[in-house]
């Protein structure tokens with residue numbers, strides 16, 4: 001039997017937390033042979049609700065769940081954490097853009113970046129889900145100077161999965177026929193879902209759909225899907241967001257599929273001309289517990305303009321929180 005690993009989850013009493021924790025404890029994220037210790041963080045007024053979640057985790061009698069620690073102190077929740085899923089943050093309501101949450105949520109991520117720096121494992125794999133996810137990840141990363149910036153990622157896997165599903169449905173295929181999807185840039189309405197490199201049944205996707213559908217239906221549908229869910233449900237995506245977080249962490253830890261790639265917002269090393277240091281979503285391959293940006297894709301003029309737009313937005317978000325970036 002493997003030694004348990006420590007998985008910290010923030011916002012654990014919230015709606016994504018409720019869809020996420022039971023799947024982590026069941027082995028869906030790190031494998032059916034990997035015991036886990038859940039280290040759950042929420043704010044003080046949510047401690048009763050968090051205890052209720054812990055009671056339910058106990059009541060599942062998950063064979064892989066070695067322990068559950070509940071706390072309102074990030075220094076406790078992140079202690080020796082091998083994985084950290086930073087979900088805890090305010091969600092947006094109808095009519096808001098995700099960056100409207102920057103002021104409310106940014107401070108959370110400077111505190112948590114410092115706590116990760118001081119208490120987590122030096123190899124901790126961090127996924128930021130709380131919005132605006134890319135810039136919150138940047139804040140956490142910059143407040144953790146002793147950790148490798150590559151340890152900090154933000155979630156665009158939900159956008160990636162949305163795009164796969166839309167493409168498969170449009171072309172009348174099973175979702176497994178759609179591969180090589182890329183979400184470039186920010187988890188926001190400027191994100192660029194790329195069908196020039198995506199494939200359906202192994203052939204270039206853009207050649208199997210009309211350009212008009214791509215530009216005027218597919219791209220806005222994927223960009224606005226979060227808002228459409230909020231309008232329909234009266235609350236933001238939770239089960240699909242939790243599912244995407246599981247997918248992101250599983251692939252990072254255990255490897256992505258051969259002959260395919262996934263979208264992850266990661267520390268830009270200047271690939272594709274994107275400013276170094278931004279947390280930008282790229283096509284990534286995962287192997288041996290590490291990710292790398294897929295290199296050498298040709299970027300046409302249409303895509304170049306889209307990449308520039310989402311990069312500009314991320315640079316503006318970064319500049320708006322410069323007081324939190326040591």
Ligand SMILES: NC(=O)C1=CN([C@@H]2O[C@H](COP(=O)(O)OP(=O)(O)OC[C@H]3O[C@@H](n4cnc5c(N)ncnc54)[C@H](O)[C@@H]3O)[C@@H](O)[C@H]2O)C=CC1
Nearest residue numbers: 011013014015016042088089090091129130131155158241
């Ligand atoms: N990146 C992505 O694709 C997605 C991101 N999101 C974002 O995820 C975040 C969480 O969403 P929900 O679970 O629906 O919200 P929620 O409001 O149901 O839960 C948030 C939880 O975080 C807790 N929290 C607040 N401040 C905290 C702090 N300083 N430390 C620890 N916990 C704290 C709250 O008490 C609450 O329990 C939101 O910002 C939402 O916009 C949601 C869907 C997809």
Ligand SMILES: O=C([O-])CC(=O)C(=O)O
Nearest residue numbers: 092131158226227236237
């Ligand atoms: O749209 C929102 O605010 C929640 C979210 O990030 C998503 O569903 O992609």
